[in-house]
Amino acid sequence: MKLGNNLRRCRFEKGEMSQEDLANAVGVTRQSIHSIEKGKFVPSALLALKLARYFGKTVEEIFYIVDD
C-alpha cells in the first residue's frame, strides 16, 4: 500500500501556486513538498492536517491510499 495525494491538483486549483509558496505557507522546505507530491515522502499527521487546513479541504480529499 502506498500513499497517493492530490497536492499538485490542489496547488493548481489555488491559483497555480508554486511549491515554494506552499512550503512557506506550511513551514517546510520546497523539497519536502516536492517529495510528498512524488510520493517519495510520507508526511506526518500534523503536516497532512496543516496542508488540508491550508487548502480548506479534509485530509481524505488530499491524501488517499493506493492499493498494490
Added chain:
Amino acid sequence: MCMKTLIKPLLWICIFLSAINLIWLVFSSVLYSDIQGTLTRPPIYLNMIYCGLLFLILNTLLILFTTIHSLKILKRFFIAGILLIILGVLSFSGIIIHYACILDVEHDFADGYGIAPEIKTASAIQIIHLLFLLFALIYFVLILKSPENPALSKTVFREQIFVTMNITGIVCSIAGLYVVLHYFSYLNMGIKGSHLLKNYDITPFIFILLPYLFITAGWVIRYIKDRLAGVIDEKQTSDINRSGMIAMLVSLPLLLIIMFKTFLGTPVVSHGIYITGTITILWVPLYLFLVILIFSSSALYSFRNK
C-alpha cells in the same frame, strides 16, 4: 535545485573554505620561515604543507566553478569574475609548481644541497595563492551583498543551509581522511604516537573541521529557531535520522575492519615503538571523518532523491 538557488550556498562554502585556506597559508609560512627546523623534525610537519595544498586544490576548483556560474547570473561583476578566474588558473598552476618545489626541498635537503631557490619560488607562489584567496573572499562577499542577488524566502534558505552543510561535510571529511591516513603511514614508519599529540599536529584536524562546524552551527541555530516558531521540516528531520542510522551502521563495521587489520597486520613492537597502539591515537579523527563523510553523502542523497 537550479543553479540560481544553489549559488548562495556555494558562495558561503567558498567564503568559509577560503578563510580556512588563508589561515593555512599563514601556518605554512611559519613553517617556511624556519624551514631548516621544519625539515629536521618528523616528516609530518612537511606533510602539513602538502595537506594545505590538497585543500587548496579542492577550494580552487570550487571557487572557479562558483565564479563561472556566478558570471551567468550576476553580470555586473563580469570583469572582476574574469580576473578572479585568471588568478585562479594561475594559482592552480602554481600549486603544481609549489608541490614540485617542496618535493625538491625535501630531497635536496636530505642530500645536503642548497634549498634557497626552491624556497624563493615556493614563497612567490604562496603570494599568488594569497592574492587569489583574498580576491575571492572580497568578490564573494560583494556578490552576497549585491542587490542583483535576490533575497531568499525562508523555505529556500532552509534548503540551502542544509545543502551547504552537507557539501561542506563531504569536502572537509575527504580532506580529513587524507590527513589521518597520512598520519597512519608516518606512525608505521616509526614515529611515536605520543609525539603527535604533544606537538601541534592536531592543528590540521581543527582547520579541516572549522568550516563544517561553522555551517553546522548555523543550521542548528536555524533549526532551533524554526522549532521554537512551531515550524518542523519533517523531510529534513527524516533525512537526518536516516543518514544518522546509515552512518552508524556503515562506519562501525568499517572501523572494526581497520582496527583488526591494524592489530593483526603489523608487528606489536618495531624499532622499540608500540606500533599497534597507533589505532588508539588516531581512531577518533578517523572515525569522526568517516562518520561525517557517510552522514553528509547520505543526507545529500536523501535530500535530492528520496
